[in-house]
Amino acid sequence: MIRVQTDDFDIGAEVAALTGGRTDIGAVVTFSGLVRDASGSAPVTSMELEHYPGMTEKELARIEAEAHERWPLQATLIVHRVGRLAPGDNIVLVIAASAHREAAFEAASFLMDYLKTRAPFWKREEGAGKAHWVDARESDDKAATRWKR
Amino acid sequence: MIRVQTDDFDIGAEVAALTGGRTDIGAVVTFSGLVRDASGSAPVTSMELEHYPGMTEKELARIEAEAHERWPLQATLIVHRVGRLAPGDNIVLVIAASAHREAAFEAASFLMDYLKTRAPFWKREEGAGKAHWVDARESDDKAATRWKR
Amino acid sequence: MKLLYFAWVKQKTGMGEEDVVPPAGTGNVHQLIAWLKTRGEGYEAAFADLGVIRCAVDQEHGDLDTPIAGASEVAFFPPVTGG
Amino acid sequence: MKLLYFAWVKQKTGMGEEDVVPPAGTGNVHQLIAWLKTRGEGYEAAFADLGVIRCAVDQEHGDLDTPIAGASEVAFFPPVTGG
Numbered sequence: 001m002i003r004v005q006t007d008d009f010d011i012g013a014e015v016a017a018l019t020g021g022r023t024d025i026g027a028v029v030t031f032s033g034l035v036r037d038a039s040g041s042a043p044v045t046s047m048e049l050e051h052y053p054g055m056t057e058k059e060l061a062r063i064e065a066e067a068h069e070r071w072p073l074q075a076t077l078i079v080h081r082v083g084r085l086a087p088g089d090n091i092v093l094v095i096a097a098s099a100h101r102e103a104a105f106e107a108a109s110f111l112m113d114y115l116k117t118r119a120p121f122w123k124r125e126e127g128a129g130k131a132h133w134v135d136a137r138e139s140d141d142k143a144a145t146r147w148k149r
Numbered sequence: 150m151i152r153v154q155t156d157d158f159d160i161g162a163e164v165a166a167l168t169g170g171r172t173d174i175g176a177v178v179t180f181s182g183l184v185r186d187a188s189g190s191a192p193v194t195s196m197e198l199e200h201y202p203g204m205t206e207k208e209l210a211r212i213e214a215e216a217h218e219r220w221p222l223q224a225t226l227i228v229h230r231v232g233r234l235a236p237g238d239n240i241v242l243v244i245a246a247s248a249h250r251e252a253a254f255e256a257a258s259f260l261m262d263y264l265k266t267r268a269p270f271w272k273r274e275e276g277a278g279k280a281h282w283v284d285a286r287e288s289d290d291k292a293a294t295r296w297k298r
Numbered sequence: 299m300k301l302l303y304f305a306w307v308k309q310k311t312g313m314g315e316e317d318v319v320p321p322a323g324t325g326n327v328h329q330l331i332a333w334l335k336t337r338g339e340g341y342e343a344a345f346a347d348l349g350v351i352r353c354a355v356d357q358e359h360g361d362l363d364t365p366i367a368g369a370s371e372v373a374f375f376p377p378v379t380g381g
Numbered sequence: 382m383k384l385l386y387f388a389w390v391k392q393k394t395g396m397g398e399e400d401v402v403p404p405a406g407t408g409n410v411h412q413l414i415a416w417l418k419t420r421g422e423g424y425e426a427a428f429a430d431l432g433v434i435r436c437a438v439d440q441e442h443g444d445l446d447t448p449i450a451g452a453s454e455v456a457f458f459p460p461v462t463g464g
Contacts, residue, residue, distance in 0.1 A: 012161020015181065023186035023236035029257070030179045031250065032164065033381055037172035049380070052304055052373060055357035080380060087172035092381050099185065102292070105258050108178070112250055112381060118359065120373075121380025122305035133306045136377035143251070182464055198463070201387055201456060204440035229463060241464050261464060267442065269456075270463025271388035282389045285460035 001076070002060040004051060006083040009093050018075040018097055025074045027101040029108040031094045037087035039134070043127040049082045049091070052120035056080075063114045067096065070110065071103040078111060080121060110147050117144040150225070151209040153200060155232040158242050167224040167246055174223045176250040178257040180243045186236035188283070192276040198231045198240070201269035205229070212263045216245065219259065220252040227260060229270060259296050266293040299366070303344070304375035307351070310344035320366075327353050328362040330372060344374070352377055382449070386427070387458035390434070393427035403449075410436050411445040413455060427457070435460055
């Protein structure tokens, strides 16, 4: 499942919704990303998350489908927030549930690497009276190449 | 932090407790392990988790300290349940929080691999009128050797 | 054809979207950009460094060589930074 | 010296713990096991295959060569299966 929303999410409730009533899931890995109060040495007081409605949902669905092709997964979830966020706020949640932990860990990591390099979101950080669009990180591109095949 | 308990845990509440009021955490990875209804082809109707009180806590604290030596982590948590559990029940929760996702993913995976091979817990599965102690998995030993240095 | 701009590309072009009719012979993304750059300073600034421009044709990631014939929507944006 | 047994080792010895005074010269875990096996069928069964026996001396993982001089607590158990 994928969702793009302005509202916050509750990790425990999302995990419970995926695993509730099921007894075939042995491992659940969640990743949540949060707004930090600094970007390098620059303070961050707020963040604006822009996205490309329509393409975002398609791209997230494609990323999720690819994870299910690669690993035996019982359930997955991607939730990404958009709009204005403050330091400490949740940005993104990824959940991967499988019978065994290796698949759950790898799939969650894969989902994040692909989301970071393929899903059309852009962050604008504000702090100390200045605002700037966040630069893409080379380390994210490198992380994504791990999964090339 | 480490805890050994009979009670269930709430992933969302545990993550909130670790990250609440902080703005230096950018990434949180959780792993939760659940009781499955089958072990290979044998049905499992309940599970008993035994441990070695005293040594368990020492070993979990050592595993956690080693994770903090290896990665820049803002916070970690290990919660392991003991006693009688049913399919679908939570068994274990590991949380790793860091500024960046690579450290959080790797540390959570490391904590689980070491917990699986070092922490003195034993599972006894019951089903179809029979009970048996779970055999250690070679794949767990292999996973743990990834972190040898 | 609908064009969409995001993040600093949007700031430089000064708009989030517009409808355009590119001249005949505009076959791919690169040719579309070349034409856009003739339309004003904002476009010149937005497309000054093609190394940092990403695009999508009909909501699928593309590159400078991606054909645009028959496309109804082309988007330009910086490398993505979500997650 | 306190001995502790867990999981199927406990089932085979028939007890969770006991206090023992091993004979003089019992220097390491292997020698302790050799002595225990003289004490009855339960011990013989528990320690029949040393390849699947793990031990801890004063709550630290050990092996057959680990010295037990001065130790107050030695535990025997199968390979761990938590998590």
